[in-house]
Amino acid sequence: MTMPKEDTNPMRALQGLEHGNSSVRLQTALAVGSAPDPRSVDKLVERCAIEPEFYVREMLTWALTRHSSSMTVPRLIDELRAERTQARSQALHTLSKIGDRRAWPAITRALLTDPDDEVARSAWRAAVVLVPEEEEPGLAGVLAAQLGRGEHETQSSLSRALIALGEAIMPILHAAMTDPDPRVRQHAIATERLWRDPDAGFGFAIEEAKRVVALGATGQEG
Template sequence: MTNLVTQLASGLSQMDPSARLQTALTAGTYPDDAFLEVLVERCAIEPDFSVREMLTWALTRLSHDLVLERVIAELDSPIAQARSQALHTLSKLRDVRAWPAITMAHLHDTDDEVARTAWRTATGLAPLQEHDALAGELKHEFGRGDVDVQRSLARAMVDLGDSGEKATREALLAGAPRVRIHASATLRLIHDPEATFYLDPGDEL
């Protein structure tokens, strides 16, 4: 077994991303809980998006409770990518026991990728009775980041339903111009989730 783990670590350290992708695919196709630590550690540093997705899939193929515990621990990592990948993995595990581990620090993380992944994961795991509080916290992120980040927050508010709409309207009424533009775009998406998200500078008036 030690040999297999060593082979996995070696394969995931190859220069060629295609080789790393194949290694991660093999780990998921023939899952073994002994792979857990190597897969989690690679998630924190893997530069290729497709490989990271395959690593996440491979993790979901291992024993659920073991992965859940280890990935929750990774939320405290000082490495931003480790936190974002841990949150992403939790969104795939869909286990509500992870909900308490998503903190205000994650929702307001200074790293945009961590924050937007936290928004998506939190809205997917939060119990219904927590939706108002979560939406109330997320409304403080209106106006943040580029259009991709703002679209992510808008989608989170859509997923929170009435709670998301209420918080968005509050931001629209009380926010600075950039916040109002973002909140208006979000309301359009709430009313038509299939619509294209766009920012209209005229909404700041």
């Protein structure tokens, strides 16, 4: 008996990414990542920009990490100029997971200060993964200039990004602790506390920082 030939056309297999059932989209992304094919890269990137379900987007990112970075990184860098905020944020997220430092020049100040908090948070995470050591102080300055930005989740993300840069952030944090803006002071103090005690959690650190600012102290020690 003659067996039917396996369908090797990735475009037909990728049709599942447009299915109305998110479980089908998830399984399709899993299958594509399990059998990487360079012809799938464009469709995976395009779907990242519009996929509404978080867990499916995570699988799309995983599928992209399974492909050669020589194929994925240039395509993801192109996506950083997209108008759609989800396209930019998911491309940044995927670049952080791939970890190819050739993408570093594409992490621009405009992305790091993007008015959309989700894009900015993704840019911060990507930047601290991709930044060359000699450019860490400059990155720390750009990030620290946004202390006080946003609500709890955004501030927590910024603190974690700053802490990932290590000792280089301390002079900048200490300067920010005397900023005229109380939100900046609170955020700087909370970040410094979290740097000293990573297990404390951002929620605890920011509440402690608010008390310090209310009492009119900077919280600096020594």
